[in-house]
Amino acid sequence: MNPLKHVAIIMDGNGRWGLKYKRSRNAGHKAGLNTVEKIIKETIKHKINFLTLFAFSTENWKRPKKEVNFLFNLLENFLINRIEDLHKQNIKLKIIGSKKFSTKLNKLLNKSEKKTSKNTNLQINLALNYGSKFELINAFKIMKKNKTYINEKNLSKNLQTKNIPDPDLLIRTGNTKRLSNFLLWQLAYSEIFFEKKLWPAFNEKDYNRIIKEYKNIKRNFGKI
Ligand code: IPE
Ligand code: IPE
Ligand code: MG
Secondary structure, three states: OOOOOEEEEEOOOHHHHHHHHHOOHHHHHHHHHHHHHHHHHHHHHOOOOEEEEEEEEOOHHHOOHHHHHHHHHHHHHHHHHHHHHHHHOOEEEEEEOOOOOOHHHHHHHHHHHHHHOOOOOEEEEEEEEEOHHHHHHHHHHHHHHOOOOOOHHHHHHOOOOOOOOOOOEEEEOOOOOOOOOOOOOOOOOOEEEEOOOOHHHOOHHHHHHHHHHHHOOOOOOOOO
16 A cells, blocks of 8 residues: 655636536635635545645736635635634645735735644645746756755755655646646656546545545556
């Protein structure tokens, strides 16, 4: 049975779900938050140490302003209402991506990270304004500036995911088979599951089915 330390998820399909069932993309984003809560609970049950959630990409700024604003309001309210409970559950929150948001949201994110920084039960990495190509370029720039020798270990150390083991498992919901600029370096040897269901429809049962299948895969890492 494969150990499972780190699950990464591309939570895709909110907009389509919202349009289909509530005639609004934003209603889909709101519903997607319920799935986030369910999956966090289930991740704890499985004693998985790291959960990385792709919430907003560097390319998502190209969406209509109304949708972008709705998403960040949703996040703000989530943090305001739920951080205390996450803290009580001994969950550590870490943001990956560039914190180029409103002063209010930046403060809230920093406060939430600081508050939960010593927690040890589960680390949630929230990918916000995250783009893997930007992250890689940035790492090379830092290494060049510091005259750091370029090798795999040093590159990993200069990514925002430093100190986080690479994902064992990547799940993308929403019925498309692509990475959309997510963790390109870190996913080199991850097991990848593309799930047809849209994120708001994804549930514990689907998650458990994938985890069960993952555990029985023969992972080779180049060996036989
Ligand atoms: C994923 O759902 C959430 C974000 C990118 C913020 P989408 O909003 O991409 O939903 P679809 O893919 O348009 O259905
Ligand atoms: C990926 O979904 C980003 C997130 C889930 C946050 P997108 O919906 O932005 O991806 P593309 O544009 O369809 O590739
Ligand atoms: Mg999408």
